[in-house]
Amino acid sequence: MLNTKQETIQEKLQDIYRVIKVENIEDITKQVTGKVLGRKQFLDNLVTYMIGNCYQLIEHYQLTTSEDYNVSYVLQALSDEEPETLRDTEFLLEWAISKLAYAFGLDPNKLKEVK
Secondary structure, eight states, X not given: OOOHHHHHHHHHHHHHHHHHHOSOHHHHHHHHHSSOOOHHHHHHHHHHHHHHHHHHHHHHXXXXXXXXXXXXXXXXXXXXXXXOSHHHHHHHHHHHHHXXXXXXXXXXXXXXXXX
C-alpha cells in the first residue's frame, strides 16, 4: 500500500510518462499555444520541467537520506546532460522517471502501463 507521498509522486510521474508517449505533440502544441513546437523541442522543455519537479520534491517533502540522494542524482543528471537527438532525450526522461520511481519504492514498469 502506498503512502500519500508515494501516491502523489506516482501520479506526477505517470502524467510525465503519458506526455512523453504522446504521438502528435506538434499538433497539440499548435492548438494550445498557437506555435509550432517540434517533438524534440517539446521534450527538451519537459526535461526542464523535470528539473523543477526534482527541486519541488527536495523542498516540499521530508525525504529520507536515500530519497534525497537519488533525487539529487537525477537532478544532476538532468542538469548536466544535453541530449542531441530525440531518442537521447526520450531515454533521459524515461531513465529519470524510472530512477525516481525506484527512489520512492514505486514500480517503474507499473508506472509505464498508463494510457
